[in-house]
Amino acid sequence: MAGNSDPLTPRAKLAVTAGKAVAAASRAAGRGSGSVIGGKVALKLDPDLLARLAQHLDVILVSATNGKTTTTRLIAEALRAAGPVVSNALGANMPAGITSALAGGSDAKFGVIEVDEKYLAGVARDTDPKCIALLNLSRDQLDRAAETRMLAENWREGLAGSKAVIVANADDPLIVWAASSSPNVIWVAAGQMWKDDAWSCPSCGGVMQRPGDDWFCGQCGFRRPTPSWALSGDHVLDPHGSAWPIHLQLPGRANKSNAAASAAVAAVFGVPPQVGLERMYQVQAVAGRYDVVQFMQRDLRLLLAKNPAGWLETFSLIDPPPTPVILSVNARGADGTDTSWLWDVDYTQLTGHPIFVIGDRKLDLAVRLEVANQHFQVCENADQAVQMAPPGRIEVIANYTAFQDLRRRVGN
Numbered sequence: 001m002a003g004n005s006d007p008l009t010p011r012a013k014l015a016v017t018a019g020k021a022v023a024a025a026s027r028a029a030g031r032g033s034g035s036v037i038g039g040k041v042a043l044k045l046d047p048d049l050l051a052r053l054a055q056h057l058d059v060i061l062v063s064a065t066n067g068k069t070t071t072t073r074l075i076a077e078a079l080r081a082a083g084p085v086v087s088n089a090l091g092a093n094m095p096a097g098i099t100s101a102l103a104g105g106s107d108a109k110f111g112v113i114e115v116d117e118k119y120l121a122g123v124a125r126d127t128d129p130k131c132i133a134l135l136n137l138s139r140d141q142l143d144r145a146a147e148t149r150m151l152a153e154n155w156r157e158g159l160a161g162s163k164a165v166i167v168a169n170a171d172d173p174l175i176v177w178a179a180s181s182s183p184n185v186i187w188v189a190a191g192q193m194w195k196d197d198a199w200s201c202p203s204c205g206g207v208m209q210r211p212g213d214d215w216f217c218g219q220c221g222f223r224r225p226t227p228s229w230a231l232s233g234d235h236v237l238d239p240h241g242s243a244w245p246i247h248l249q250l251p252g253r254a255n256k257s258n259a260a261a262s263a264a265v266a267a268v269f270g271v272p273p274q275v276g277l278e279r280m281y282q283v284q285a286v287a288g289r290y291d292v293v294q295f296m297q298r299d300l301r302l303l304l305a306k307n308p309a310g311w312l313e314t315f316s317l318i319d320p321p322p323t324p325v326i327l328s329v330n331a332r333g334a335d336g337t338d339t340s341w342l343w344d345v346d347y348t349q350l351t352g353h354p355i356f357v358i359g360d361r362k363l364d365l366a367v368r369l370e371v372a373n374q375h376f377q378v379c380e381n382a383d384q385a386v387q388m389a390p391p392g393r394i395e396v397i398a399n400y401t402a403f404q405d406l407r408r409r410v411g412n
Contacts, residue, residue, distance in 0.1 A: 002178060008052055008053075008192070009046075009052070010044050011045065012046050012048075012049055012052045012053075013087075014041060014043060014045060014046075014253035015041075015042040015043070015044075015046035015049050015273075016049070016103045017043060018036040018041055018045055019039060019041050019042030019045075019100060019103060020038060020103065020104075020217075020366050021038075022034065022037055022038045023035060023037065023038030023100060026038070027262075029191070029295075029386060031084070033092070034099065034100075035092045035096075035097050035100035036092050036094070036097050036100070037095075037096075037236050037357045038095030038100045038103075038215055039092075039093060039095070039097055039098070039099040039100035039167045040096040040104065041338050042096075042099055042100070043096060043099055045096065047104075047252075049099055050095060050098060050102070050123070050126045050127065050141065051126045051127065051128075052153065053103055054102060054111060054126065054127035054128065055100065055104075056111060057086070057102070057108060057109070057125045057217065058111070058125075058130045058131075058269065059113060059128065059129040059130060059131075060075060060079070060108045060110065060111070060112045060113065060129060060130065060131045060132070060133065060265060061111075061113050061115050061120065061123060061124060061127070061129045061131075061132045061133070061164075062075065062112070062114050062115065062132075062133045062135070062238060062317020062319065063115045063116070063117050063120045063132070063133070063134060063135075063136055063155075063315045064115065064117070064133075064134065064135030064136045064137070064140065064310065065136055065138045065139075065140045065148075065208075065307060065309065066134065066136055066254070066307070066309050066313070067110075067134070067135050067254060067255075067257075068093065068114045068115075068135070068297050069089075069093075069114055069134060069286050069287055069289075070255060070258050070283075070286045070289070071114075071133060071258040071262055072087060072088070072089065072112055072114040072145075072279045072282050072403060073089060073266050073286050074258055074259055074283060075112050075133070075245065075262045075266065076112040076282055077280050077282050078262055078263065078265075078266035078271055078276035078277075078279050078280055079110045079112060079265075079266055079269060079271060080112070080274070080279065081266075081271045081275050081276065081279055082109070082266075082269055082270060082271050083106075083108075083109030083110060084107055084108045084109055084244055085105075085108055085109070085110045085111075085112055086101060086102060086104060086110070086111050086190050087101060087107020087111070087112040087113065087114075088100075088101035088110035088113055088114055088288075090097070093113075093114040093115055093116045093119075094116050094119055094278050094306070095109035095119060095122070095123060095126075097390045098115065098123060098374045101113070101365075104213075105377050110269070110390065110406045111127070111334070113127070114127075115203070116366045117137070117151050117155075118151070118154075118156055120132075120154075120158065120159075121155065121157070121159065122158075122289050124158060124159065124162065124164070125158070128163075129162075129164045129166060130164045130214050130256055130268070130269075131164055131166075131167060131265055131268050132159065132164045132165075132167070133158060133166075133174075133227045133261055133262075133265050134155070134163070134166060134167070134168045134169065134171060134175050134179055134260070135169050135175070135190065135257075135261055136172050136174075136175060136192065136194075136309070137151055137152055137172065137174040137175060137178070137197065137345070138194055138208035138307060138308065138309040139192045139196075139197055139307060139308065139309075140278035140306060140307040140336070140341075143317065148197045149174065149202050151178075152174040152175070152177055152178040153176075153178075153202075154183045154203055155178035156177060156178045156179075157180075157181070159178070159179070159181060159182050160181035160182070161181070161183065162182050162183075163176065164182070164184070164325055165184050165185075165186060165190060165266070166179045166182045166185045166265050166378070167185075167186045167261055167264045168185055168186070168187060168188065168255075169187075169188055169189075169190045169191075169192070169250065169261065169365065170187040170189050170190075170224055170226075170227040170378035171189055171190060171191050171192040171213070171215075171221070171224070172192050172198060173198040173201070173202055173215055173370075174197065174198055174202050176222075177202040177203055177222070178225065181355050182257075182268050183322060185225075186228055186229065186268070187226065187227040187228060187229070188227055188228075188229040188260055188261050189213075189229070189230035189231060189260075190231050190232075190258075190260050190261055190342065191213075191226035191231055191253065193253070193254070193309070193312055193313060193316075194308065194312050194313075195210070196308070197309075198215075201219065201222055202219050202222075203217065203222040204219055204220040204222070206218060206219030206220060207219075208289060210298075210317040226287055229260060229261075229263070229264040230260070231257050231259075231260040234246050234256065236259065236260045236263050236273055236277065238263075238267070238273050240400075242265070242273070244252035244262075244273040244274055244277050244322055244368060245277070246259050246277055246280075247277070247278070247280075247281045248281060248283070249281060249284045250283060250284075250285075250290055251287070251290060251317045252313060252314075252316060252317040253313070253316065254313040259277060259280055259359045261389050262276065262280065263276045263277055263280075286408045287305075288302055288403070288412050289301040289303065289304045289403075290302070290303065292393070293328070293410050293411070293412045295382075295386060295409075295410040295411070296361075296383065296386045296387070298327075298386055298392070298394055299391075299393040299411060300386070300393070300394045300396050301393060301394070301395050301396065302394060302396050302398070302403065302406060302407065302410075302412065303317065303318070303398070304398065304399070304400070304403045305322070305397050305398070305399060306335070306396075306399050306400050307341060308341055308345050311345045311397070312345070312346070315349040315350065315399050317345075318353075318395040318397075319393065319395060321351070321352030321353045321392065322352060322353060322354060322390065322392075323353060323392055323394075323395055324353065324354045324355075324357075324389035324394045324395070325350060325353045325354070325355050325356070325388055325394070325395045325396075325397065326358060326382065326385045326386070326394055326395070326396045326397070327355060327356070327358070327365060327376075327398070327409065328355065328356075328357075328358045328359035328362075328382070328396070328397070328398040328399070328402035328403075328405070328406060329357075329359045329360070329361045329364065329398070329399050329402055330343070330359050330360040330361060330367045330399060330400075330402040330405070331360060331361045331364075332360070332401045332402045334400050334401050335399050335402075337402045338363075339361050339364045340370045341362050343366060343368060345368075346372075347368060347369055347371050347372040347374055348373070348374070349355075349375065350372075350374055351373075353395075354375065354377075354389065355369065355374055355375065355376035355377070355389060356376065356382070356385035356389060357376050357377070357378045357385075358375050358378075358379050358381055358382060358384075358385050358402075359398070359399075359405075360402075362378050362379075363378070364410045366378050378402065381409075382396075382406055382410070383409075385388070
């Protein structure tokens with residue numbers, strides 16, 4: 001491992017400078033943060049730049065289908081108790097965005113990096129992480145992402161023999177199978193609300209048995225490992241059996257689960273659970289998610305849900321009926337263009353809520369709601385939906401690009 005005194009090579013310095021200049025130009029042109037284009041330019045000039053930038057850092061990688069961005073923020077907050085942190089906090093989670101983030105953190109001790117599932121093995125190879133957090137795997141972007149078991153296999157092969165400490169969710173069979181090739185795994189009982197992608201055994205294809213919170217394969221004996229950390233109600237249980245309270249400003253059980261995994265990661269670096277969990281209270285909203293904004297004299301709470309597992313978690317967060325709900329779905333490149341996943345979401349959970357439907361694929365969603373016997377109105381845009389909604393705070397649930405559209409519109 002290189003020491004902090006190791007300067008970057010002249011080529012690497014040039015790449016960083018050029019990347020920052022391009023990113024600044026992109027920002028000035030109003031084209032977003034510029035982190036991705038800046039990273040691409042930097043990597044073109046020095047293909048080894050990511051590895052060089054990671055040399056002096058204790059790198060922590062975070063990957064999952066749902067909860068990556070939030071968990072990355074929680075871990076970064078907890079680790080600041082032990083030293084300066086650099087992180088790709090805005091969710092640019094492919095190699096170019098990660099390179100950009102690390103280029104901005106020359107004084108950092110820790111690099112806390114969210115990684116897109118498809119790039120995890122490669123980024124782990126480049127950055128020599130001390131710790132990797134694996135939270136969940138479920139179907140997402142059906143037209144692009146490999147089927148979940150193929151992703152798990154890709155992780156299993158890519159992480160085999162890794163020196164990193166793997167912090168993994170013992171309740172997700174796909175995660176357990178992916179992590180089991182690693183020699184050093186810390187299992188966290190973080191729960192699994194969405195089970196529809198883990199009914200067959202990832203090891204042999206047999207049917208999984210799920211008595212209570214346990215799971216095992218009746219055919220090959222693959223089974224849930226014994227966790228050393230666990231989420232229990234509003235507390236995290238550590239390996240010594242002590243219970244530490246979780247105080248978050250972020251709502252819902254999924255975020256308590258993210259906090260439990262984050263506490264286990266922070267402990268790998270010597271941050272006690274009490275300290276780590278207290279620091280996590282600072283996190284209020286993550287890239288606009290969970291923010292309550294004022295728009296047209298109304299309070300709107302913005303919630304992101306990208307896939308069936310995410311929608312299920314989000315339904316558990318919203319205020320009870322008759323709170324109005326706006327649903328927005330797009331199917332652009334970043335969302336995946338196949339909307340058939342809408343049929344995997346149980347929309348009967350919205351019964352009693354006045355529902356307003358917007359977004360590029362509002363008609364696809366309308367058909368799905370019709371079949372689920374929901375009362376809804378299709379609207380042209382957010383402004384019309386807000387105007388038509390009955391009084392009270394409005395819950396707004398959107399998938400990825402629809403969420404970005406909404407943030408721009410409501411000035412968040």
